[in-house]
Amino acid sequence: MEITRETDYAIRCVLHLSEAPNDVIMVDEIAKAKSIPKSFLSKILQKLAKANIVKSYRGVKGGFQIAKAPREINLLDVIDAIEGPVAMNRCAVNKKFCSLSSNCTVHPVWVELRKDVEKKLKKIDFARLIVSKKQ
Amino acid sequence: MEITRETDYAIRCVLHLSEAPNDVIMVDEIAKAKSIPKSFLSKILQKLAKANIVKSYRGVKGGFQIAKAPREINLLDVIDAIEGPVAMNRCAVNKKFCSLSSNCTVHPVWVELRKDVEKKLKKIDFARLIVSKKQ
DNA sequence: AAAAACTTGACAAATTTTTTTAAAATAGGA
């Protein structure tokens, strides 16, 4: 029941960009600052760009920049961008995965737990994560 | 952020055994009843046995039986037995995995979320899961 | 035109999950 390495990297990356919202930063710099394999990070940034969390600029002087105010981005946004919908069990997203379907008494537990976790993750925005760093 | 297939199987299995606490049931029967690959289930049952959630009997007339009252076993017990300590991020269990260690502002979020999820899972015992089935 | 930097897709390595196979143990009967 863990987030993946990829998601962890994505969060670090958004954190880095959030700390300098006005700067366009190269993949290489983020990779070094946050100890993330560069080519893997490139891919992650693509997903974040598609989710409109970061903007990309190509060519010389290119790089990535946060696409909106850090307080407008929360942990759930990033996790969703990378992993897709959060679920504890695949059947909590799509019931066809639940071979026992209708009479599965555990199913509702996953659904509720999922809602709970989502609610919590939505509360943590990146402005807050930066602030707590400065303390 | 999902539980594994293995954990899902383990829960179904404990559920099956909880429904007949006085019976010793063969792997094969559980496997068929709950749509779990038989040999994979064997492995899962070993882990459950080590965690003292089920008892095993070998030889002819052998099989598995629930080791304590269903109300004494909760979802967290089973997940812990299979996956080890629940964490959202590996660094929430052991800080040495967190390359950014001391100044990682996300770390406390995982720790708290973990506590939350554990608390919820601990509340769901198998007596309850059976009851809701009968309704 | 050349250099710098992102984009994309294919591929490879590592890890985890699932399945298969062979070994060990036991109840029960000859």
Next chain:
DNA sequence: TCCTATTTTAAAAAAATTTGTCAAGTTTTT
């Protein structure tokens, strides 16, 4: 007691997923 069918146990193999790499292509600035 000893054999055998039955069942668990354990190790190994296969499949799937995750993580990481690389190279060719595209865009932008100088």
